[in-house]
Amino acid sequence: MLIGEYTHTIDDKNRISLPSKFRKEIGKKLIISRGLDRCLFLYPTEEWKKEISGKLSTLTTGQADVRGFSRFMLAGAVEAEVDSIGRILIPDFLREFAGLKGEVVFAGVNNRVEIWQEKRWIEYKREIEKQADLLAEKLGGTGAF
Numbered sequence: 001m002l003i004g005e006y007t008h009t010i011d012d013k014n015r016i017s018l019p020s021k022f023r024k025e026i027g028k029k030l031i032i033s034r035g036l037d038r039c040l041f042l043y044p045t046e047e048w049k050k051e052i053s054g055k056l057s058t059l060t061t062g063q064a065d066v067r068g069f070s071r072f073m074l075a076g077a078v079e080a081e082v083d084s085i086g087r088i089l090i091p092d093f094l095r096e097f098a099g100l101k102g103e104v105v106f107a108g109v110n111n112r113v114e115i116w117q118e119k120r121w122i123e124y125k126r127e128i129e130k131q132a133d134l135l136a137e138k139l140g141g142t143g144a145f
Contacts, residue, residue: 002108007118010100015087019106022113023086032094033077037124040090040098040115045079047111090115
């Protein structure tokens with residue numbers, strides 16, 4: 001399970017050190033993709049195949065929103081490897097999409113890690129914290145919480 005929050009610095013060559021806790025669970029190969037809310041999603045390769053690629057491949061391409069979301073997720077994804085000192089390379093187009101520079105936050109979210117520009121993460125987290133009780137109440141009706 002991928003949980004926790006860690007702040008690291010992205011260097012001028014678009015490399016960032018993956019938190020050691022996540023390295024153990026993710027392994028040497030992973031998938032980095034555009035995420036929702038202007039962050040990046042980072043998945044262990046097998047989880048990506050099962051949860052994202054696998055599920056999207058079962059949907060019909062006859063619906064425009066399915067095609068659009070599939071393109072957003074799949075065309076915006078890259079395979080990456082963790083180097084010998086624990087860093088990953090973030091391609092320019094993904095760094096620009098998420099606005100990554102300087103300090104970034106890794107947030108473990110169960111089966112994936114999200115990578116956020118630090119200021120955007122702080123703002124997002126502040127808004128979600130204000131809504132936590134309401135969100136829990138809504139999710140309570142689904143049996144999820």
